[in-house]
Amino acid sequence: MARITAGLTSSHVPAVGAALDLGKTADPYWAPLFAGFEFSKRWILSNRPDVVVLVYNDHASAFSLELIPTFAIGCAETFMPADEGWGPRPVPVVEGHPELAWHIAQSAILDEFDMTIVNRMDVDHGLTVPLSLMFGQPTRWPCKVIPLAVNVVQYPPPTGNRCYNLGKAIRKAVESFDADLSVQVWGTGGMSHQLQGPRAGLINRAFDAAFLDRLVADPEGLAKLPHVEYVREAGSEGIELVMWLVMRGALARDAREVYRFYHVPASNTAVGHLILENSR
Numbered sequence: 001m002a003r004i005t006a007g008l009t010s011s012h013v014p015a016v017g018a019a020l021d022l023g024k025t026a027d028p029y030w031a032p033l034f035a036g037f038e039f040s041k042r043w044i045l046s047n048r049p050d051v052v053v054l055v056y057n058d059h060a061s062a063f064s065l066e067l068i069p070t071f072a073i074g075c076a077e078t079f080m081p082a083d084e085g086w087g088p089r090p091v092p093v094v095e096g097h098p099e100l101a102w103h104i105a106q107s108a109i110l111d112e113f114d115m116t117i118v119n120r121m122d123v124d125h126g127l128t129v130p131l132s133l134m135f136g137q138p139t140r141w142p143c144k145v146i147p148l149a150v151n152v153v154q155y156p157p158p159t160g161n162r163c164y165n166l167g168k169a170i171r172k173a174v175e176s177f178d179a180d181l182s183v184q185v186w187g188t189g190g191m192s193h194q195l196q197g198p199r200a201g202l203i204n205r206a207f208d209a210a211f212l213d214r215l216v217a218d219p220e221g222l223a224k225l226p227h228v229e230y231v232r233e234a235g236s237e238g239i240e241l242v243m244w245l246v247m248r249g250a251l252a253r254d255a256r257e258v259y260r261f262y263h264v265p266a267s268n269t270a271v272g273h274l275i276l277e278n279s280r
């Protein structure tokens with residue numbers, strides 16, 4: 001059977017992708033951020049997944065206000081990098097895993113999570129920047145990726161609790177897929193950031209530190225945090241953090257923290273990164 005071996009979380013700041021693509025990783029501004037992912041790039045070489053279920057949000061690249069799925073699962077063979085502010089990133093095409101994606105869709109929908117099935121979708125920085133942070137700049141991504149898009153752009157996003165329970169449903173689905181696959185679940189976005197309005201630039205280190213602690217040790221408690229707390233404490237885009245709870249729900253309750261990194265500044269965002277491993 002397939003199994004979930006590990007999970008990780010990472011911010012997905014678009015300027016980080018641009019720094020990589022434009023050869024600026026050694027600039028004094030960016031070097032400390034990329035240094036924080038050196039451990040992770042080594043770790044993933046010895047913990048290479050066959051498939052990543054990559055939980056991210058689309059930033060009006062594939063969807064618009066005309067169509068706003070709460071949870072959308074990409075079931076296609078391939079996904080093209082989206083054209084956004086800097087143009088489409090010069091990164092490899094993302095290869096999906098249609099069989100596992102359809103299996104997760106079926107299992108989750110029959111478990112009463114009404115996923116939107118997407119057979120054609122471009123993927124933006126929300127998905128490609130974490131891939132670049134973990135795998136660098138390969139000519140082909142070293143694993144298959146199932147995009148799982150969560151609406152955190154237009155109110156109302158799903159609750160943290162719903163996201164946590166979706167993670168559990170994903171775990172059940174993966175563990176009932178009859179193939180010997182190592183699967184990781186990644187949660188992206190966050191941490192504290194606000195891109196607009198009078199509070200633009202907001203960073204809340206204390207909230208972020210507590211969020212990291214609770215995601216590891218008290219996910220049930222953290223899952224109860226209401227939206228208004230995310231927005232008040234972590235800024236309007238801090239709500240992206242609900243996606244980290246999908247990852248946490250997919251991992252075992254006693255999953256072990258392997259690595260943690262936190263860095264400010266990166267564009268407008270406090271970058272947070274965690275790696276959790278399930279016991280074998």
Ligand code: DHB
Nearest residue numbers: 012013014266267268269
């Ligand atoms: C920034 C962060 C994001 O998560 C995003 O989607 C866009 C921009 C930023 O920090 O600039």
Ligand code: FE
Nearest residue numbers: 012126189240
């Ligand atoms: Fe974002």
